[in-house]
Amino acid sequence: MTARISPFSKGALRFYLRPLTAPLLLGLFCFLVYNANLRQIGAGDTLPARYQPLILWHDGTLALDADARLVAHGHSMIAPGARPAYADGQVTYFEPTTYWIVRTRHNRLASLYPVVTPLLVAPLYVPAVIWLDAHGWEQPQVDRVAELMEKLSASLLASVACVLMFLVLRREGTRWSLPLAAAFAFGTNTWMISSQALWQHGTAELLLALALLLAVARASPARTALLGAVCVLVAANRPPDALLAGAFVLSAVWGSRRNALWLLAGAAVPLAALLYYNLHFIGHYAGGYALGKAPDEVFFRRDWSGLFGLLVSPTRGLLVFTPFLVFVPAGLMQRLRTPGTRGLAAALSLAAAAQLLIYSQTDWRAGVSWGPRYLTDLLPILVWMLAPAPLVLRPRARVLLVLAMAASVVVQFIGAFWYTTASDELIYAKNSASMRGAWDIHNVPFLTELSNPFVRGRLQCDAVASLDRVGRTVLQGAGEVPQLETGAVLEGWALACKNRPSELLALIDGVVVGSTTDFLPRTDVNAVTHTEAPSGWRVVANTLGVSTGEHVLQLAVRIGTRGDIRVVREQRVAVNAQETAALPQQAASAADLDALAERAASLLREHQSGEGFWLTSHTTGLRYEAPQREMNTYLTSMLVDLLTPVARRRSLEDVLERARRHLATQIEGDGLVRYHGLPNSPAIGTLGCVITPDADDTSLVWRIAGRGVVDPRRQSMLEQLARYRDARGLYRTWLAPREEYQCIDPGRDPDPADGTIQMHVYLMLRELDPPAARNLCGALRGSFGDEDIWVYYAKAPLVPYLRSAELRRLGCAVPLPAERLVLPVAGQEVWGEAVRLLVQTTASPRDADARQAIRGLLARLGGEDFAQLRRTPPLIYHNDLSASVKRFYWSEDFGYALWLRLYEASGVEAGGLHRPTS
Template identity: 45%
Template sequence: MRASVVIGLCCLLIYNANLRAITAGDTYPARYLPFAILQYHTIFFDPIEKVAAQGRGDGAFWIVHRPGRHTFSLYPIVVPVLIAPLYIPAVAYLHLRGWSDARLDRIARVMEKLCASLIAALSASLLFLLLRRRAKASIALLLTLAYAFGTTTWVIGSQALWQHGMAELMVIGALLFLTAPCTAPRTLAAGLLFGLIAANRPPDVILAAALGICGLYWAGRRRAALLAAAAALPMLVVMVYNVRVSGNVAGGYGLLGHAQFFAHPLFEGIAGVLVSPTRGLLVFSPFLVFVVLVWRYVPRDREERNLTLAISVAVVLHILLYAKADWRGGLSWGPRYMTDLLPFLMWMLVPVVTALRGIGRVSFLIAVGVSVAIEAIGAFAYSGSIDDPIYANDRGWQYHDLRAAWHWRNAPFIASFRHGLAPADLAVPVRGSFDGIERNGRAASTIIAGEEAFAAGWALAGDATPAQVSVMIDGRQSVTASTFFDRADVRRMLPEASPSGWRIPLDTAALAPGEHHLTAFVWPFAEGEGQYLDERTLTVRKAALPNLADFRQAAARLRAHQQAPGYWLTAFTSEPRFHEPRQEMNTFLTALLVDLLDPIAANAGLNDTLQRARLHLTRQIESGGLVRYHGLPDAPGIGTLGCVITPDTDDTALVWRIAPASDRSRLTAALATIDRYRTREGLYRSWLAPRENYQCLDPGSDPNPTDIAIQMHVIMLLSQVRPPAGRALCDALRPLINDDRVWVYYRKTPLIPILRLPDLRRAGCELTLPESRMQTAIPEQQIWVSVAKLLGNSSPDPELIRTVLRELARNDFALIRMNPPLLYHNDLTASVARYYWSEDAGYALWLRLYEEYEHSPNATPHG
């Protein structure tokens, strides 16, 4: 008994050594509901929903919303009810310090980790006692340590309140009773555990059934009825709860479950569950491969033999069940679905390990060591976002692409190792305030769509400046601040505090009229998890109708800004803000403006303007068919508005599509040159010359990159002149769409790639940009990203378009003049930074959006 206690205490210490929790939305009900149970005497989320939803509102999948009824947990209620007594000190602490949402969230995170680690440590302690009934102390200790640190017990069971940790504890408890002499109290306790195992996690009914069958033989005729009644009690209670709160005997699962969940190929699933690099049980815990030898060591004792047979059948059925499901198991470490049956496997290993000698024993010890090393990487380095590549090609419940789960580079223990140690964020207290929404320097709770507004407050991680603050709007979009300023009021209150003030601009033009919920989160560390700060409500009112006079004014400015030769000038800065810009001439902007304005040229009175622009572009085509970014080497602006620069793929493709020369032999020559700079992957490089012949270039880490927009522009050209080559390039680009290597000139501003998506669709190339790539790193540019998305939307919201138009046109287009679109930047790894802006592109985008509004079937007519 003493050894068991020592094992449990050591496990508890090691499980908490990383000073962080590894959680997911699945564990939030168990994290928060004990507070509702103890403080508000309810099993519903209603009184704590704001915190429990973590800013996601209706998008919090772990909370089930039913109109006019309580909000409740998607998952079974067993874990939060059983652990609620452990939360009594936490509730008392909150009463002592003051009950606030931020403090509740902080304490809930700590309590989740402590309770999960306590459950896992207790299961290891009891497992040792169980194994001692079959093996000597050394074997029992070895297998207990393998279970505690060489399986998902460590990274799943001990790090968050998944159902799996409680399932392990209850299975071990049930086995302890079944391997002890049968008495009435033990029969009652065993029956309750059987029922709780099934009620805690419905798929574990397989495990409960195996134990229950053995339990009936163990209890005998005298106590079989008691065992069955005890098992039925918790299941009946949970079913009554399910029916009362959800109207479905299966609870939240029954309301939101998908039939396709168990519609995956069986044999591929078996392989995925057992040997895939990302979820394979035998990959993460290779010592478990020795379980296959169990049939060489069949127990002589009849009861042990029957128990081994029953749990072996349960193991097989458990594997088959999850093989038919999406065996990846969400954003979670390793073979999570196999965690519940680990006690069975450890029980089965006892005679095998006892019999091992020589090389067999050494092999087993090595396998245990490898397992512990893998789990240690998970405990100290893994976070759920590391698994994002495994799901990158999924499309909701309709389509699951499992291929990425078979790539070794996506194995969590390999990917986590590359990321390094995860921060110990539970060791750093977060403090701060979400002061509210500011408009014109004053607090505001209601604004007109398009008005300038800021979310403001302060935050500290300990006494240090946090990595960032993020404000989530309606659980769907986030805006972030990573720069902080000194706040005198905070400094007076906390003299040791670092800069803590934050102020985040809000793109109110993109907010639909009505009430919006803004939730602030603080990241103590860049690689950690955001911690809840507070929530505010903002009401947005409709903007006025767009004005026809503004349309004419925007078109007039485009005509006025066009230079005599037919081009428009581009502004550039050395930092990602529009400050002290200088000007240059390049062919890219003129080509872009022709593309943008062509659909509306007649209505805007810009036909002659675009004709002049096309003539200018055609004149930039050299004898070999190539085009340079700054135009012809002998152009009048060379030396003042540009330099003699190396010809490039992007401008060549743009000009030949928009303003081709009559001599088609030059196009043939240009395509031949471009083909020479095609990579093995099928993409096209930027510069059309060897490195030693570069002119006026400051290359980055990749001196000749394959940027995404360049590929898009080449596809658009090839679709007209060489359709098979265009389709081949589209197919080559699609799997690399989220690769950092192709996000060279648009990493901070995805405006052009977003705008090109409809053009590509018309060219027969359907591409989808990852949502993470359709965000700007510069908050002030968010309105332009919104414009690009609206133009690419097949059915945009007229109200939203109207709001954006009014915001951009306000005060004589002040926003366009002071914060024009950032179109692209140079390679961020180059020695000198360059960011390229265009006021004229802003007017062109406004005109296009105005035209979109005019043709919207639900638009409100203007006078």
């Protein structure tokens, strides 16, 4: 007879725990090794996943709007193309730009990357959230906790992936399961990528290892449904891995058609969640990736050298960093010969090959990281394919396999304890677009990094800093908002690991307003902190590139050479304008301002031609130098629009009537309008050319000077406009086929849909076709964050800012492009302030502070007979800057009109932009 073991006996407990002992010990050992370096090794890619779990628990949302400064981590959110011209060489931005943050189609800030990883680790953050609730959600606590939790979470995910791989390999009953699992854990980028920061790769490895475990186990409805859910999560977490997920699905369905229903059942919930997030929150079925691609980015390069780069290049080659994988073909042949694994092995090998080809067409160097980062997701698949190889290799080959596994572990060990990104600097040196550095044998990372000192662990370090003085203000306590201007002295102290930091930076919105590597002794600090390290610092602020107004000044310390920064202090400051800081403000009397208003109106009247138009100036650069003049319908339309609210008071009704009559004659028989007016205009050849009709001028002229719905040309015009819409429902610029273009130097997109043009079209459609206006409003709101709609106003935000405010008042709530207004072209700061104050006063007519600020601005602009205005008039638009020739358009008369609007706003009444009557 066979004795039965009671399920409650000690023997039964040992019986059930025995199979778990090895996996648990392996997982614990992996977790300890992964954290032994006491470092977090990530990049900008990992910052959203670091902070999103905290944001989710604290704010209950995945949106980053309220916490953008936290996720930006000191970096600039202004894209290089949107920075002011004067910034080059004069403004220091904390690079790189926050490429990991995108603006959704619904004008929210979101992570560029999928949110599977942040959601997966969110439960692990609960203790951190409880601790922050008790100690305060402020710096340096938040940054310290987030960095620590990112490392612990990443190492736990990687450890679980290793345990799952061990379980997969152990099912085959060979003695090689533990050595191969150890090689997977410590001899591949599972160590240096997945376990060191919250890259997507760690979650991908865990999910793919789980998919392997489910795929090789005996099929059951529950396992198949779980496999379906896992496959959706694999694709959702990292879209290129959809190829691998598809291979699992294909293999399961090929084995049994009945599996398809269970796969679908398991996939339903995660697939619905994915589509809801992508469509409802991001606004695109492809998620954040669809919004983060640069317009000029080339994906498929048709350069097959990338294939060899991924496999054998000295700096990123898979077989260089993980040489034991050279034996994968031997194991794969055995998988393909075995009936039980043949189908899965064939499907996965094809998917892996396809993914390898896709990555070879990208920049396969994969940024600042260790080894072949892009291929990290494939590691569970490759190790599973390799597993049968030791059983069929000859003894000498088996010895080579063991040596290769040991060498792979050494490579990862060097990375974990010596990597400082110095090797990446060599790879990208001189020309970041060139692949030459990646092929240089002298740049092998695990050799070049060994020349650096052993990197001391930084996670155990406390980093603290104090801000004692801002300019003339000595900070006494919370609540103070000191004034900050260029030349102001900032003083305080800082320590990292009870030692001097490598560097201290003072940051505002990603602009480095000051930095230092020099620290002085502070005996008062030493007495409190029990250290002899110098900690006192002093920097002189440079606020060039920072807009006026209230901002958050961040103090960040760099712990160790080339180490990441940690934000340790935040202080609200009021940044003074450069000009107002330099010049004393003198109040202008009411009589002086009234005289200037008369002068501005007189100049507008003088500058108008007999036909009724005003001339525009244009230059080839971003300085108002050697301007040329031209006639166009655009400026005349804008001036009529801007001056209408003040025309009666300034006796300009006849001036505007003459302008309207001129504009009315520019509408052609088909209802369209050209930028330079009629083809037979006397100005053609001297002040303009015969140019293709466009949506912008057509909309402006119809709204201001058209006959409305009774005009027989209306229907033809609307049909022509509707013919030139893009997939988003936005109206393109040029109303003719490309082959019929006249006098146009097209840019990268020969017929772009500009955002401000959409606003002008919307304003016209509100009167002539309200349903189309509502549709356009929805399309514009959904696309306002797209970079490609900033074509003609990327460096000229005045008109977009005014129009956005007008649309908001009319019920089409598009965002104010404030971020573009705060970093203008040199000399345009005053005009940015002018439109901001006009919009503010229009919205709040009784704002006495704003009206007082307007009076000061009027005095500055009007001084010495409008000398500043004539010297640097408003930049109102430019051509497509990707065209072969650049042109920038300026207008003194636009400045006089804006001055008059501000003058009226500073009085009893506040005007608004012209609202035509129906």
